[in-house]
Amino acid sequence: MRISAVDVGMRIDNVQVITGESLVCEPGTMTALVGPSGSGKTTFLHCLGLLQRPTQGSVLVDDADTIGWNARRVRRFWRDSAAFVIQDYGIIDDESVAYNVTMTSKFLSSKLAGDLSRCAEALDATGLSGRGTEPASHLSGGEKQRLAIARAIYKQAEVVYVDEPTASLDAANRHRVVELFLERAAAGCTVVVATHDEGMMAACSARHLLGSHGSGVRNEEMAL
Numbered sequence: 225m226r227i228s229a230v231d232v233g234m235r236i237d238n239v240q241v242i243t244g245e246s247l248v249c250e251p252g253t254m255t256a257l258v259g260p261s262g263s264g265k266t267t268f269l270h271c272l273g274l275l276q277r278p279t280q281g282s283v284l285v286d287d288a289d290t291i292g293w294n295a296r297r298v299r300r301f302w303r304d305s306a307a308f309v310i311q312d313y314g315i316i317d318d319e320s321v322a323y324n325v326t327m328t329s330k331f332l333s334s335k336l337a338g339d340l341s342r343c344a345e346a347l348d349a350t351g352l353s354g355r356g357t358e359p360a361s362h363l364s365g366g367e368k369q370r371l372a373i374a375r376a377i378y379k380q381a382e383v384v385y386v387d388e389p390t391a392s393l394d395a396a397n398r399h400r401v402v403e404l405f406l407e408r409a410a411a412g413c414t415v416v417v418a419t420h421d422e423g424m425m426a427a428c429s430a431r432h433l434l435g436s437h438g439s440g441v442r443n444e445e446m447a448l
């Protein structure tokens with residue numbers, strides 16, 4: 225799926241958080257949203273993921289302008305097409321690690337071997353092998369971050385939105401996470417990542433600098 229922003233702006237409580245952001249994220253690519261803390265990366269990522277409705281401009285999914293989508297259509301997009309790794313991880317502490325990956329408790333007692341093996345694969349890929357039955361509350365900050373990534377990998381969504389996925393990780397795990405999202409992109413996924421991480425930025429095929437429209441720097445010109 226192609227995700228595009230056309231002149232997207234967001235005004236919150238009389239503060240213009242982002243202004244005139246335009247961007248195209250193509251399937252099979254990983255795009256970085258970059259800029260200093262407070263420049264609006266999370267806000268823009270949330271607009272692109274339809275988590276927040278911009279106060280100006282449009283977000284397109286393929287050729288459809290989502291401005292006309294009702295809540296039900298937006299939920300269908302989240303359910304069927306999107307995965308999110310949000311900045312505070314979104315982990316449900318009271319549930320097991322495996323529940324947090326699959327977001328279903330039924331599968332543990334069912335015969336859905338495919339789900340079990342995909343869950344195990346996602347945990348392996350994020351360095352959490354064998355931790356499925358532990359309560360998520362037992363995990364460290366960096367482990368929770370990797371669990372949120374395992375959930376996104378497990379879902380095999382067409383579009384993956386990722387906010388600072390390496391912020392709490394050591395160098396080896398940062399590298400592993402960059403590789404995981406590159407693999408998703410190579411599989412045809414559209415990956416959008418808000419990041420400060422140099423390694424992650426370098427792995428992206430394009431960078432979009434928040435607030436760059438005023439200086440005339442365009443996304444295409446930032447392409448690596």
Ligand SMILES: Nc1ncnc2c1ncn2[C@@H]1O[C@H](COP(=O)(O)OP(=O)(O)OP(=O)(O)O)[C@@H](O)[C@H]1O
Binds near residue numbers: 239260262
């Ligand atoms: N709901 C809100 N109410 C008020 N201000 C907000 C709200 N959401 C975001 N902002 C403001 O918008 C600006 C951009 O925030 P945002 O979280 O998008 O930045 P960011 O680039 O992701 O920063 P960081 O790198 O620290 O994660 C900040 O100044 C923030 O305080």
Ligand SMILES: [Mg+2]
Binds near residue numbers: 265266418
């Ligand atoms: Mg942020």
